[in-house]
Each structure stands twice: as structure tokens, then as C-alpha cells.
Amino acid sequence: MVLQQFKNYLDRFNLPNELQNSFFQLGKIRAIKKNELLSYPDEVHTKAFFVLEGGFIIRYWQEKEDWEKTINFHLDNYLPVMVDIHSYFDESPSHSSILAIQDSKVIEFPKSKMETFFYQHPPTLAFFIATMAHAIQTEHEYRIKLTTLSKEAVYNYLELEHNPVVQRVPHKYIAEFIGITPEWLSKIKSKRRVS
Known part of the structure; x- marks a missing residue:
């Protein structure tokens, strides 16, 4: 069943079944537990991932000041392809x-195999x-x-345009993404319920 999601994704690009099957053979299915890191800062990311089940966040790490911030979301039903674009392409x-952010399954695709394919x-x-585009x-x-809207407007935008994020990502990471505290996010949500 979970592999059907990958096939459905590839079907959107009109790839023939034999190419889809060959492409799938390049990858390896991995199970990842909630709160487990799939990749780390300071690594060169040489793999792309497709989320079959569950969800992930990408967190930017500011080494000098030692803090992290959520910068993206990837769920089985929302942006299921994950790659650190800079590291992957620059090999830095x-x-x-x-x-x-929950027990998950991914297909892991090595860059070298994909490029040959x-x-x-x-x-x-x-x-x-x-x-990638x-x-x-x-x-x-x-x-x-994030740079042009108020914090409340950013949350409204996520809720309207990227609803799977609001429905499935823990709110502490959504607050971190927006740049507010979880308490402030709770106030925004309460205000919306009242209006």
C-alpha cells in the first residue's frame, strides 16, 4: 500500500511502468522512528528521500550560536521528496x-545511482x-x-494553502518556523476559533 503512493507520485509525470519499477529498484526502504534524525548537520547529503509514510521537518542549524530552526516540512501527503538542496548539489x-516527527518510512535514493539512471x-x-523546481x-x-506577512498572516497562509502541515506537524515546529513561541501560536489559534 505505501509503495502505491510512490507509484501515484511517479504517475503524475507519465513515466512508463517499467521505468517506474527500475527507478524504485535504485532505492532502499528505511523505517525511521519518531524524533530520530535521518540526516545531520555537517554531513554532505548524497541521498534523496521519498516519504512513504509519516513526516519530517528540516531544521537549519546555526553552528556559531548553537540554535536550530524549522525551515521546511515533508509529509507523505505534502512535499514527499526531501533533499538538502545546497549540500546535495554543491557536495558541501x-x-x-x-x-x-512521527514513525515514518522513506525510500532512500543514492545520488550516484540516480545520476546514472x-x-x-x-x-x-x-x-x-x-x-526539485x-x-x-x-x-x-x-x-x-515569512518576510512580508505578519506572524498571524503566515499561520493563516499555512492553514489555507498548506493545510497538511497545520494538521500533522507538531505546533512547536510550526511556531518555530513562523518565528514565534508555541504560546503565541496558541493565542493566534484561539483568536481564530473565536472569530
Whole structure:
């Protein structure tokens, strides 16, 4: 059943079944427990992940000041492809970690195997480019909203445009993403319920 979600995702790109099956064979399914890190800061991230079940947050780590902040969300029904874009493409140490927010399953795809596969099967490269472009667009949209809207308006935006995040991500991480305390987020939510 969980693999059907991966197939449904690939179907959106009109990839033939034999290519989908071959692509799937590149990966390895991993089970990740809640609060377990899938990747760490200072590692070079050489893998991409597809969330089959559960969810994750990406947290940016500020080494000099020793703090972390949630910067993105990946759920089985919302942005299921995860990769640290900078580390993955630049092959530089990452400044972020990937944390499971519930018991989860992913397919892990090594970069080297994917690059060879994309070269051999060009339609899969188009799928990868479209997936990465969507991830970059979403991050850019987040950045615009975080810098131009009030904190309450950012929460409203998440609730309206990215509802799976509001429904499934623990609120302490949503508050951290917005840049407010969990208590302030509770006040925003209470105010919305009253109106």
C-alpha cells in the first residue's frame, strides 16, 4: 500500500511502468522512528528521500550560536521528496538536519545511482528537475511570506494553502518556523476559533 503512493507520485509525470519499477529498484526502504534524525548537520547529503509514510521537518542549524530552526516540512501527503538542496548539489557540508516527527518510512535514493539512471533514461531526469523546481518554488514562497506577512498572516497562509502541515506537524515546529513561541501560536489559534 505505501509503495502505491510512490507509484501515484511517479504517475503524475507519465513515466512508463517499467521505468517506474527500475527507478524504485535504485532505492532502499528505511523505517525511521519518531524524533530520530535521518540526516545531520555537517554531513554532505548524497541521498534523496521519498516519504512513504509519516513526516519530517528540516531544521537549519546555526553552528556559531548553537540554535536550530524549522525551515521546511515533508509529509507523505505534502512535499514527499526531501533533499538538502545546497549540500546535495554543491557536495558541501549541510547546515541542516532532517528529523522524523512521527514513525515514518522513506525510500532512500543514492545520488550516484540516480545520476546514472537519469543519464540512461532522460524522461526520469525531467521528473527530477520538475520535483526539485517545485521544492525550490515552495521554499521561495515560504521565504516571501515569512518576510512580508505578519506572524498571524503566515499561520493563516499555512492553514489555507498548506493545510497538511497545520494538521500533522507538531505546533512547536510550526511556531518555530513562523518565528514565534508555541504560546503565541496558541493565542493566534484561539483568536481564530473565536472569530
